[in-house]
Amino acid sequence: MELQNNRFKERLLAGDLQYGLWLGLSEIFSAEICAGAGFDWLLIDAEHGPNDLRSIFAQLQAIAPYDSQPVVRPPQGDHVLIKQLLETGVQTLLIPMVESAEQARHLVEAMRYPPEGIRGVGSSIARAARWGRITDYAERANDEMCLLVQVETRTGLENLDAILAVPGVDGVFFGAVDLAASFGLLGQPNHPDIVGRIEDGLRRTAACGKAGGVLCGNRELVARYREAGARFIAVGVDSMLLAAATSELCASFKGGGFDGLGGYG
Numbered sequence: 001m002e003l004q005n006n007r008f009k010e011r012l013l014a015g016d017l018q019y020g021l022w023l024g025l026s027e028i029f030s031a032e033i034c035a036g037a038g039f040d041w042l043l044i045d046a047e048h049g050p051n052d053l054r055s056i057f058a059q060l061q062a063i064a065p066y067d068s069q070p071v072v073r074p075p076q077g078d079h080v081l082i083k084q085l086l087e088t089g090v091q092t093l094l095i096p097m098v099e100s101a102e103q104a105r106h107l108v109e110a111m112r113y114p115p116e117g118i119r120g121v122g123s124s125i126a127r128a129a130r131w132g133r134i135t136d137y138a139e140r141a142n143d144e145m146c147l148l149v150q151v152e153t154r155t156g157l158e159n160l161d162a163i164l165a166v167p168g169v170d171g172v173f174f175g176a177v178d179l180a181a182s183f184g185l186l187g188q189p190n191h192p193d194i195v196g197r198i199e200d201g202l203r204r205t206a207a208c209g210k211a212g213g214v215l216c217g218n219r220e221l222v223a224r225y226r227e228a229g230a231r232f233i234a235v236g237v238d239s240m241l242l243a244a245a246t247s248e249l250c251a252s253f254k255g256g257g258f259d260g261l262g263g264y265g
Helices: 008-013 028-035 052-062 079-087 101-110 136-143 155-159 160-166 177-180 192-207 219-228 238-256
Strands: 019-021 043-045 069-073 092-095 148-152 171-174 211-215 230-237
Touching: 008 043, 008 069, 008 148, 008 230, 019 028, 019 238, 028 043, 028 052, 028 238, 043 052, 043 230, 052 069, 052 079, 069 160, 069 171, 079 092, 079 177, 101 148, 136 177, 148 160, 155 160, 155 177, 160 171, 160 192, 171 192, 177 192, 192 211, 192 219, 211 219, 230 238
Parallel strands: 019 043, 019 230, 043 069, 069 092, 092 148, 148 171, 171 211, 211 230
Antiparallel strands: none
């Protein structure tokens, strides 16, 4: 059995633009529905979504038959949790709240086997190596790991150049909501000052030959971020899409918007 190449990482290295969707519902059914939509990547969120190791594992299995590539965001950059996640077979992690080069180096080490890193060796009993059926997993795994770090505070932005200089950091995701809060603009992720800072960060990231990413559903801003160099862009969140669609449907009936002929007025 062959180790699957990390197609998400391959496309980042090629400079391709990849569109994604955030998965926060923690449900297998909805994850598979979203996997069939055609997004390049799907982010399984365990920082703000009620996900644990088993629910992440199940969603990875649900997504596996489809072309969408899974990315997992753990609640924090803990090396033990990272080890467990990698054993489930995920190859790309997005780590929140990265604020220094030292922290980034530790994360790189956590995702790699010795001597390049500190990842514990036990893949023969894990899904990552298909329970020992991928016989060269340990020899090849390091090359397929993809580390995305999330810069979302004033301190992280101040240390961006040092973070970008860390070998093994494949991309930087700019978290607009937390970044806005860090600059005293709570609830204003699309404030011109925050947008400008993210655009500057994306340009600096691209200049270092690394991939920049954002989460944004505003088409105008997506175009600006793309122009600034963003290469992995999430354009929606499953829970918010469901909330919006159900609210609109309810209002169309209860609010008099339904025309009675099978359509919406």
